[in-house]
Amino acid sequence: MLRRFGSKISVKIGILVGIQIVFVISNIAIFAYFESQGALLGNSINVAGKNRFLTYDVLVQTLKYISGFSNVSAVNIAMRNFESNLMVLRGSGNASPAMELEPLPSKYFDMWRGIDFNWQKYKEYIIDNIIKPSQTGAKQIPAKLITELQSMASSLISSSHRLVTALAKEVKTDSQNLTILQILLGSINIAILMSILYLILHMLRPIFSLTKATAEVEKGNLNVSVNHRGNDELATLSESFNSMVYSIKEHIENQNVLTSKLEKAYEELSAADKAKDEFVSMISHELKTPLVPMKLYCQMFIKQSFGSNLNEKQNKAIRIIERNLERLEMLVTDILDCYKLDIGKITLSREDANIDTIIKNTITDLKSIIQDQQISLKLDIKSSGTIFCDPKRIEQVLSNLLKNSFDFVPKFSGKIVIRLEDYIDNENNITSKKKFVVFSIDDNGPGITPGEMNNLFKKFYQVDTGFRRKHGGTGLGLSICRGLVEAHGGRLWYDKNYNAGASFKFIIPRN
Ligand SMILES: Nc1ncnc2c1ncn2[C@@H]1O[C@H](COP(=O)(O)OP(=O)(O)OP(=O)(O)O)[C@@H](O)[C@H]1O
Ligand SMILES: [Mg+2]
Numbered sequence: 439m440l441r442r443f444g445s446k447i448s449v450k451i452g453i454l455v456g457i458q459i460v461f462v463i464s465n466i467a468i469f470a471y472f473e474s475q476g477a478l479l480g481n482s483i484n485v486a487g488k489n490r491f492l493t494y495d496v497l498v499q500t501l502k503y504i505s506g507f508s509n510v511s512a513v514n515i516a517m518r519n520f521e522s523n524l525m526v527l528r529g530s531g532n533a534s535p536a537m538e539l540e541p542l543p544s545k546y547f548d549m550w551r552g553i554d555f556n557w558q559k560y561k562e563y564i565i566d567n568i569i570k571p572s573q574t575g576a577k578q579i580p581a582k583l584i585t586e587l588q589s590m591a592s593s594l595i596s597s598s599h600r601l602v603t604a605l606a607k608e609v610k611t612d613s614q615n616l617t618i619l620q621i622l623l624g625s626i627n628i629a630i631l632m633s634i635l636y637l638i639l640h641m642l643r644p645i646f647s648l649t650k651a652t653a654e655v656e657k658g659n660l661n662v663s664v665n666h667r668g669n670d671e672l673a674t675l676s677e678s679f680n681s682m683v684y685s686i687k688e689h690i691e692n693q694n695v696l697t698s699k700l701e702k703a704y705e706e707l708s709a710a711d712k713a714k715d716e717f718v719s720m721i722s723h724e725l726k727t728p729l730v731p732m733k734l735y736c737q738m739f740i741k742q743s744f745g746s747n748l749n750e751k752q753n754k755a756i757r758i759i760e761r762n763l764e765r766l767e768m769l770v771t772d773i774l775d776c777y778k779l780d781i782g783k784i785t786l787s788r789e790d791a792n793i794d795t796i797i798k799n800t801i802t803d804l805k806s807i808i809q810d811q812q813i814s815l816k817l818d819i820k821s822s823g824t825i826f827c828d829p830k831r832i833e834q835v836l837s838n839l840l841k842n843s844f845d846f847v848p849k850f851s852g853k854i855v856i857r858l859e860d861y862i863d864n865e866n867n868i869t870s871k872k873k874f875v876v877f878s879i880d881d882n883g884p885g886i887t888p889g890e891m892n893n894l895f896k897k898f899y900q901v902d903t904g905f906r907r908k909h910g911g912t913g914l915g916l917s918i919c920r921g922l923v924e925a926h927g928g929r930l931w932y933d934k935n936y937n938a939g940a941s942f943k944f945i946i947p948r949n
Contacts, residue, residue, distance in 0.1 A: 450641060454634045461630055465623050472616045476609060482542060483605045485527045489553065489598035492520040496560070497591040500568055501584065510572040517561060524550075524557060549601040556594040563590060644672040648679055660687045715783070722774045729767050736760040765910075772914040776897060779921030786925060791829035793822060793858060793875060799829075800836045807844055813852040820859040821875050825946045831922045832946065835930070838915040839879040839942050845909040846883030846940065853882040853939075861945055874928070874945040882939040891932050895920050919944070 499516040502508040528542055528550050542550055567583055644666035651662040660683055664676040739748060739756045748756065778784040797817065801808070808815055825832075836856075843854050857878040886894060886901065893899045898913040916930075923930040923944045930944035 454637060458630055476612055479605055479609045483602055486598055486602045488523050490595045492523050493591050493594045496520055500587055553597040556597050560590040560594050644676055718777055722770050725770045729763050733763050769912055772918060775918050776914055784925050786828040788826055788828050790824040791827055792824050796829050796832050800833045804840055812850045813854060816855045818855055818857040825875050826949050827926050827946055835919040835922055838919050843881035847881045855880045873948040876945050878943045880936060880941040885940045894932055
């Protein structure tokens, strides 16, 4: 399209320039022709003017001969000179090596014949009265001869002079005509140039309009259009531009409608989200609140605060109720944690917490279970100091991992190792090296099969083994642990290279 556009404009401009060139060339040709015609006429004037001089020469040579100062051959030479000049004037040719002549224009033939007539008369008179007598040796000089010769020469000069005057008049007229022609052609030339300029400006007008409209669009004003009708490419371009602006406008309007719809939907969603948050918090609160007095009364029954002793059956039943109340309370807490982790709204009370304290607190909480199950719990601590974390949440992670291990290690021969070591992330460059503490909980239980590893961290997922019934739980623990570790900027994974049981690892950044 652009190539076609370029070619059509080039053709139009080419035609205009071609017209101008043809006109200028024809002007030059016309002027050259007139100039050459003027030059030729000027040459004719020179030759015709020479007639007068040559007539004098013939007269002078004749008078010299009569006076005895020269011989008759000088008269002959002068006569031949005149005659050849007269013939040159009439029939064109080379008057001299530097002077070219055109044949005398036909309208001057009569004048030329007048000169020739006078010359023939003059010549005949000289031959009869000068040349012929000189050949016979009789040199008689009639008295009136000189007067006759002078009068005939005068007539001859006059006739030559008339031709010179007529030719000069024509040259003058031609020169005046040439001046008028120059003015006329100059005016036409200016008019053609002005027309070309006008046409070029006319052709470029849509481009100016397009440039202006494009600048407006760039500024963000879409209420513009280019009015250029026609069948050339500029008209097509203008039409395309207009429809493009219309499309953009339509698109922006649609976009605005969509944006306002989205804004409205977002507001509605935010409100729904807020309502959901409030609902979940309210439900978990409402679910937990009745558990508090229920647990309290259970404990009062167990401690026999109501006076009467419970028999063994009643005591067992009340302990089952208490355990299930605790499970229910934990479940509600876990569901709320899961929900908050999912929506990224978990709140962490971070501080520089001592790693030893975290480990000690966790073990103290689980001491009774460790003792009951006679589990060998070893610590392999190669890292110390603090980590920037919410210590309660890290304890929660450790506690879930340990509780899982407690349930899966063999009874009375269970072995669990808690390992702590430093880790430096070498993948980044030296300046941004990040320091971590790696926590590992290894046990000597059945471990996890490769097929189950990917599902471990899914919510409510529990490996289907014989231990499950004994283990209990809801399958939310590992999912919550991973969420909590990641909320600290760390990572939690199952170590598939460990094959003496199960091994869970997580890293927490120092800072
Ligand atoms: N140390 C382990 N050895 C063997 N299997 C394990 C171990 N830890 C976890 N699992 C398997 O992974 C499952 C998911 O554990 P997770 O802690 O997420 O849930 P849970 O312990 O079943 O329930 P809860 O929500 O009370 O923690 C467990 O049910 C168990 O099948
Ligand atoms: Mg668990």
